[in-house]
Amino acid sequence: MNAWKEYQEQHKERFLNELLDLLRIPSVSARSEHKGDMIKCAEAVRDSLLAAGATGATIYETPGHPIVYGELITDPSKPTVLVYGHYDVQPPDPLELWHSGPFDPVIKDGKIFARGACDDKGQFYMHVKAMETMVQSGELPTNMKFLIEGEEEVGSPNLANFVKANKALLDADVILISDTAMISMDTPSIDIGVRGLSYIEVEVTGPNRDLHSGVYGGAVANPITILAQMIASLHDENNHITIPGFYDDVAEVTPEERQLMAEAPYDESEYMADLGVKSLWGEKGYTTNERTGIRPTLELNGIWGGYTGEGAKTVLPSKAFAKISCRLVPDQQSDKITKLLIDHLHKIAPDYISLKAELHHGGEPYMTPIDSDGYKAAARAIEETFGKKPIPVRGGGSIPISALFEKELGLKIVFMGFGLDSDNLHSPNEKYDLVNYYKGIETIPYFHKFFAEGI
Amino acid sequence: MNAWKEYQEQHKERFLNELLDLLRIPSVSARSEHKGDMIKCAEAVRDSLLAAGATGATIYETPGHPIVYGELITDPSKPTVLVYGHYDVQPPDPLELWHSGPFDPVIKDGKIFARGACDDKGQFYMHVKAMETMVQSGELPTNMKFLIEGEEEVGSPNLANFVKANKALLDADVILISDTAMISMDTPSIDIGVRGLSYIEVEVTGPNRDLHSGVYGGAVANPITILAQMIASLHDENNHITIPGFYDDVAEVTPEERQLMAEAPYDESEYMADLGVKSLWGEKGYTTNERTGIRPTLELNGIWGGYTGEGAKTVLPSKAFAKISCRLVPDQQSDKITKLLIDHLHKIAPDYISLKAELHHGGEPYMTPIDSDGYKAAARAIEETFGKKPIPVRGGGSIPISALFEKELGLKIVFMGFGLDSDNLHSPNEKYDLVNYYKGIETIPYFHKFFAEGI
Numbered sequence: 001m002n003a004w005k006e007y008q009e010q011h012k013e014r015f016l017n018e019l020l021d022l023l024r025i026p027s028v029s030a031r032s033e034h035k036g037d038m039i040k041c042a043e044a045v046r047d048s049l050l051a052a053g054a055t056g057a058t059i060y061e062t063p064g065h066p067i068v069y070g071e072l073i074t075d076p077s078k079p080t081v082l083v084y085g086h087y088d089v090q091p092p093d094p095l096e097l098w099h100s101g102p103f104d105p106v107i108k109d110g111k112i113f114a115r116g117a118c119d120d121k122g123q124f125y126m127h128v129k130a131m132e133t134m135v136q137s138g139e140l141p142t143n144m145k146f147l148i149e150g151e152e153e154v155g156s157p158n159l160a161n162f163v164k165a166n167k168a169l170l171d172a173d174v175i176l177i178s179d180t181a182m183i184s185m186d187t188p189s190i191d192i193g194v195r196g197l198s199y200i201e202v203e204v205t206g207p208n209r210d211l212h213s214g215v216y217g218g219a220v221a222n223p224i225t226i227l228a229q230m231i232a233s234l235h236d237e238n239n240h241i242t243i244p245g246f247y248d249d250v251a252e253v254t255p256e257e258r259q260l261m262a263e264a265p266y267d268e269s270e271y272m273a274d275l276g277v278k279s280l281w282g283e284k285g286y287t288t289n290e291r292t293g294i295r296p297t298l299e300l301n302g303i304w305g306g307y308t309g310e311g312a313k314t315v316l317p318s319k320a321f322a323k324i325s326c327r328l329v330p331d332q333q334s335d336k337i338t339k340l341l342i343d344h345l346h347k348i349a350p351d352y353i354s355l356k357a358e359l360h361h362g363g364e365p366y367m368t369p370i371d372s373d374g375y376k377a378a379a380r381a382i383e384e385t386f387g388k389k390p391i392p393v394r395g396g397g398s399i400p401i402s403a404l405f406e407k408e409l410g411l412k413i414v415f416m417g418f419g420l421d422s423d424n425l426h427s428p429n430e431k432y433d434l435v436n437y438y439k440g441i442e443t444i445p446y447f448h449k450f451f452a453e454g455i
Numbered sequence: 456m457n458a459w460k461e462y463q464e465q466h467k468e469r470f471l472n473e474l475l476d477l478l479r480i481p482s483v484s485a486r487s488e489h490k491g492d493m494i495k496c497a498e499a500v501r502d503s504l505l506a507a508g509a510t511g512a513t514i515y516e517t518p519g520h521p522i523v524y525g526e527l528i529t530d531p532s533k534p535t536v537l538v539y540g541h542y543d544v545q546p547p548d549p550l551e552l553w554h555s556g557p558f559d560p561v562i563k564d565g566k567i568f569a570r571g572a573c574d575d576k577g578q579f580y581m582h583v584k585a586m587e588t589m590v591q592s593g594e595l596p597t598n599m600k601f602l603i604e605g606e607e608e609v610g611s612p613n614l615a616n617f618v619k620a621n622k623a624l625l626d627a628d629v630i631l632i633s634d635t636a637m638i639s640m641d642t643p644s645i646d647i648g649v650r651g652l653s654y655i656e657v658e659v660t661g662p663n664r665d666l667h668s669g670v671y672g673g674a675v676a677n678p679i680t681i682l683a684q685m686i687a688s689l690h691d692e693n694n695h696i697t698i699p700g701f702y703d704d705v706a707e708v709t710p711e712e713r714q715l716m717a718e719a720p721y722d723e724s725e726y727m728a729d730l731g732v733k734s735l736w737g738e739k740g741y742t743t744n745e746r747t748g749i750r751p752t753l754e755l756n757g758i759w760g761g762y763t764g765e766g767a768k769t770v771l772p773s774k775a776f777a778k779i780s781c782r783l784v785p786d787q788q789s790d791k792i793t794k795l796l797i798d799h800l801h802k803i804a805p806d807y808i809s810l811k812a813e814l815h816h817g818g819e820p821y822m823t824p825i826d827s828d829g830y831k832a833a834a835r836a837i838e839e840t841f842g843k844k845p846i847p848v849r850g851g852g853s854i855p856i857s858a859l860f861e862k863e864l865g866l867k868i869v870f871m872g873f874g875l876d877s878d879n880l881h882s883p884n885e886k887y888d889l890v891n892y893y894k895g896i897e898t899i900p901y902f903h904k905f906f907a908e909g910i
Binding site: 029030031032090091093094097153154155181195197199201206207208209210211212213214215216217218219220221222224225227228229231232233235275276277278279280281282283288291292295297299300301302303304305306307308309310311312313314315316317320321322323325327350351352353354360361395396397398421424425426427428429 | 484485486487545546548549552608609610636650652654656661662663664665666667668669670671672673674675676677679680682683684686687688690730731732733734735736737738743746747750752754755756757758759760761762763764765766767768769770771772775776777778780782805806807808809815816850851852853876879880881882883884
């Protein structure tokens, strides 16, 4: 134990600088112009695994962005931990709101500012450095496998096929993922659930060309107005989602679990002050933690149509667009919800316009049993380094591939995340606190130790 | 008369080439990067006036884009016709829908394709060439003045002050404007009304930064959703506008006038086929011609917010925006309607979000009396060259400065437009038929002749 900590103290600066190098690669999976950066980033991940002591590391091509696989197998009798993470990042837009370049990482007030600092380069790289620590200290309680993909932020369209085709390669005893957050460094927590996702794009077409709003306005349906009316109708006055059947498969959460959730630290006025809002919005009958944890949601991620430039243009546009995503909870199924959503949009679309609605990507919700060996090892590892038992919480985000991992590989997943909700994931000025980065690297070896010991 | 026509036949090709040169200047008033093009275009207009025989032509600076004034005064005892037009054009977006460059005019199927081909370079330039025709043929029935501004498409923010400060310079007997359309070349018409305008921009702010839609979605108001709900509420189920007081000042149109309007040629299935729509939208209780002529409207000209790029981004955005404009009819007043609209938006804005709503520009509706000398001269000129009496119609568009002209200069306005509704004004592939351009140049001298003769 002391050997781990000692090694980490000696190599602290290099552990940081290596991460900064990785953050400098603009590996934006959603944008085709970054295809070359994706390859460059995959190569950097492979090289980092080899440098950290992996006995093998390979880049697997896919129809999309490459997958990096690496392993350190020292003793077949030891348990094997499969670490999953992703080297791709969200687009950095809107660029003008960043205080420094999204791919030009800076350290300020003890925090690393860069796109991907937390989600997920900073988090998966902790495992690479934890492996190096265990190797160099000669204390490696487990075998390790790494599956680091490049398409998590676009819904992992090629990972399922890879997993199905490589079950033996990925065979392990548990899957460990650091891609979620803790309540705070003072209140460590472990996500026991991630929500599923149905992400669609909608195109509303009115007239076959942009029109002069004076000559035609008032006589031809404006696709922006119609799209707005359709969007407005998706929530009722209690902010329930109005799609018929949407809630049918939502598993009831017991009053006891809701009671437990209510005991997690939450200060509403602090929450509102942090977001700069005067009041909170959400589904009637549920608390903020419930709204983001145990309830499904429907959010508008983007909208556009007509003239959006400087000044004024009196146009009645031909088209309007929206990106809409639903977060799903057990036992909702992504395919089913996507179909309900798209069918409902077609049903409410008036015949003034024509509608195209297509799936971007989806993923199933997933729950980790708190009595599983993986969960117990993570809880004990966190207690070891934080000095406090972590609280199990339901996270609001999605890791679309989770359910598939369990189904195909028969493994339970542990979400041992070291981020914070305030890390600006998917937003300008994404950050990751240095203390969280180092604490993660310190904690991970204990997971391996306790998991190998059978807790 | 024959002399005019003969001169025009001889110089047909040059009349076209000069217009094409003017169309090559990207004089987009809404975009600050075109400031230099605006100056270049003003200079080209001044030079064209001098070349066509103007006795003087000057560029007047304004706080925005320059105004071009020119005159041809030959005999103070003759009546004076003031021609108003504009050399600025709408932004060409969306560029990808143009079949040829918006500022790279091409002739195809007897039509000029370019931004401004009809609105308004093609139309005001007919008057320049008509002046040249009359000068060169030695038959000039009137004095002529030209007021060609560069800010019509952004609401003429500096023209009012110029008009107020230069009443003597602009003194005339009638104002003649070609910036409207005819029903068709077979059914010539004259617009007797233009609608007023209130154009605003709205900014809805939810959280103080873009958020992860999984971590915060469902618990914080999404500004796109809220904006959509606000927009949706602006029309009721009969597509009446719901802003209290909006219709208060709308002048009643007599059943007789509505009956007359109903006699104008209109083929609904042709109208729908041209626009590619399966059904028409509009205020209950009114026909298409009434909806675009005698009724006020509220249209969404643009909307944007969140992630609008390729692929998917699971963001709950901080802000969403919209551009909204109302077309106004007599006796609505732009200032009053703008205030009603903005006040109403503030009233319906929920406290989850904060709202900014600001005026872009406005203008009053205007009606030409059909018993005025100007109208009668235009009707007779059109009858002379088209062989048919034109039908008086109410146009849907706006020429924001019209009401101010009448108020400050005490002059009636005649809208003798030669465009067609199908000219794609403000849209990709704006065009102007060669036959309309030449027919306009042929008709205009007759207006001067009949107006000078006192009809």
